[in-house]
Amino acid sequence: MRKVSIYDTTLRDGAQAEELNLTTEDKIRIAHKLDELGIHYIEAGWPGSNPTDKRFFEDIKKHTFENAKLAAFGSTHFAKKTPENDPNLAALLEAETPVITIFGKSWDLHATIALGVPLERNLELIGNSVRYIKERTDEVFFDAEHFFDGYINNADYALEVLRTAYEAGADKLILCDTNGGTMPHRLSEIIEAVKETLPDAEFGIHTHNDSELAVANAVEAVRMGASQVQGTINGYGERCGNANLCSVIPNLELKMDIETIGRENLKRLLVTSHFVSETANLRPFMRQPYVGASAFAHKGGIHVSAILKDSKTYEHITPESVGNEQRVLLSDQAGKSNILFKAKELGYELGKDDPTVDRLLKELKLKESMGYEYSVADASFELILQQAMGKELNYFSFKNFFVVDAKREEDPEPFTEATVILDVKGQQEHTAATGMGPVNALDRALRKGLERFYPKLKEVRLLDFKVRVLSGAVRDTGGTASFVRVLIETGDKNERWTTMGVSHNIIEASWQAVVDAINYKLFRDDVRASQA
Structure with missing residues (x-):
């Protein structure tokens, strides 16, 4: 079976994404998770370019990896310096990684305008840098920046850049679609020219997603013979992002029968995807292929x-x-x-x-016409399922609630107090509590009235609270009178669950969700007790 290596650049290229900020500790944790996934190469950053990367390369020396090799990333040496006295190359070597990746200009426009050097001098920078690093480290990859645009503009020069890096000792030539604008059929034609020019050279692919083609181009490059794919977890990266390894890897493994991280490691893909997004404090994209919550x-x-x-x-x-x-x-x-x-x-x-099914179907359609969305609130659905099956959840009954939310000119924060009256096991409970806002005050007052009867409610924590204005619900009058949907995520030591409420009054919607959350906890405790 053909094998292709996976080169992850989440910690460097991915970290350039808008809203993505990683600390040194974050990067170390992600690196270990990538190693567990079976990634072959982890590009850890640009040594010396910023304090986070500098500290990372110092701290990572204390860590060991089972599967992955770490790679340091940097540029060719400065035009006015030699490799021996260049700070960029010195920082790369000081990182002491087994792999070093150097990028150089392969588009004549970038050489003369961005770098500001003659085309011949740019070739010297590439050859000198690759040769110098190769003499001092195990593996050197050359990233041909803007290669496809460079080829389209000046094919002979772009190919000469590759030849220079190859003859200087680069172990692999990485063809970069840096602007992300190359079409798959054009990419294939250009790769064919590379293979004809340098038939013995190994090449890899590094694509960006500005035309929504990064994954397609990466897969096409592999079909054309690329032995390495560079990309990021979840497709993070500057502008529109990089090739999404969470799509590239299963496409190669499951669709093309090409071994990357292996079928067993592939089962860790979703966990890794979520780990990276959570560490980056970014919400997972639910419609992401393969690993998104909506994918199946x-x-x-x-x-x-x-x-x-x-x-x-x-x-x-x-x-x-x-x-x-x-x-x-x-x-x-x-x-x-x-x-x-x-x-x-x-x-x-x-x-x-079963008549339960008809009753429940009718109830669901009515509720969802009002704005309920049970696909995101399994706990609320299970409660109405129990009711449809004839089970009464008589843990308590509601009589009254009253919420005061006030702020005076001299107050730094609003004052909130909730009063709740309940019937619990034949007794009337009249409780009050203050809180950080009306939902918190209601939650505390409700539990205050119930915990004497149900002590395990002390385990319950409100974990998340979301409000959405519904534009199409029945009786929606629009604007600030619109119906709202409240989703509450709650948890205890055993599990987490989501409940929901809908009303034109946000307090009422919140109350519904809180009551469902408490009822679900008490119901689940009964189930566990019956199974013990």
């Missing part, structure tokens, strides 16, 4: 009916092969198949003719 999510009733018979009907791979899972969503498009699937997922076997 099915909503239409016809689709669900088909995948219950054979998942291949609407899934191009097995989700588990990349660490993902099949999901069925509940919506006003849902049919009986969706409900049967979700019920089974929750441990309930319902027949197609």
Whole structure:
């Protein structure tokens, strides 16, 4: 089986993305996660270019890696210096990585305008730098920056740049589509010219996504013989990003039968994707192919009916092969198949003719016309499923709540107090609590009235709170009178769950979500107790 090495540049090229900021500690943690995934090369940064990278290369010397080789990245030496007295090359060698990647100008425009040197001098910079580094390190890769644009503008010179780096000792020539504008068919033609000019040279590919073609171009380059793909996790990178390794890797492994990190490691892809996004404090892209939450999510009733018979009907791979899972969503498009699937997922076997299914389907369609979205609130769905099956969740009943939210001119923050009246096990509880805003005050007052009866509620923590204005809900009058959907994520020591409320009043919507969260906790505790 043919093998292609994966060169990850998340820590360097990916870190240039807008809104992405990584500390030294973040970079070290990500590097170890990439190593666990089976990545072959990790480009760790540009030594000496900034304090974070400088500290990283100092600290990383204390760490060991099982699969990956670290690479330091830098430019050719300054035009007015020699390799021996150039600070860039010195910093690369001081990093003491087994691999060094040097980039040089392969577009004549960049050599004469951006770098400001004659074309011949640019070739000297490339040859001298590669030769000097190769004599002092194990592996040297040459990144031919703007190669495809350079070839289109001046093919002979772009090819001469590659020849110079190759003859100076570069182990691999990396063809870079730095501006991300090359079309796949043009990329193939240019790679064919490279192979004819340097038939014995190994080459890799480094593509950017400005035309939404980075993954396609990377895969095409491999088809044309590239033995290395450079890219980033989740496609992070400057402007529109780099080739997304979370798509490139499974495309090569599963579609082209080319070994990269191996099929077993491929199962860690989703976990790695989420780890990087969480470390970068960025929300995962739910519609990302292969590893997105929606990649194998099915909503239409016809689709669900088909995948219950054979998942291949609407899934191009097995989700588990990349660490993902099949999901069925509940919506006003849902049919009986969706409900049967979700019920089974929750441990309930319902027949197609069970009256519960019809009741629940009718309830779902009514609720979702009002703005409820049960596909993102599984806990709220399980509660209405229980009710449709005839189970009464009589943990407490609501009588009254009253919220005061006030701020005076001299107050730095608003003052919020919530009062709640409940019936709990035949007793009336009248409690009040202050909080950081109305939702927090309501949550605290509700639990204050319940914890005496249900002590395990002390384990519960509100983890996340989201509000969305609904533009198409029934009775929507628009503007500040619009309906809102509140999603609350709650957790205890065992699990996390999401509940939902909808109303034109944000306090009422929040109350619904909080009550569902408490009811779900009490319901799950009952289930665990019955199974003990």
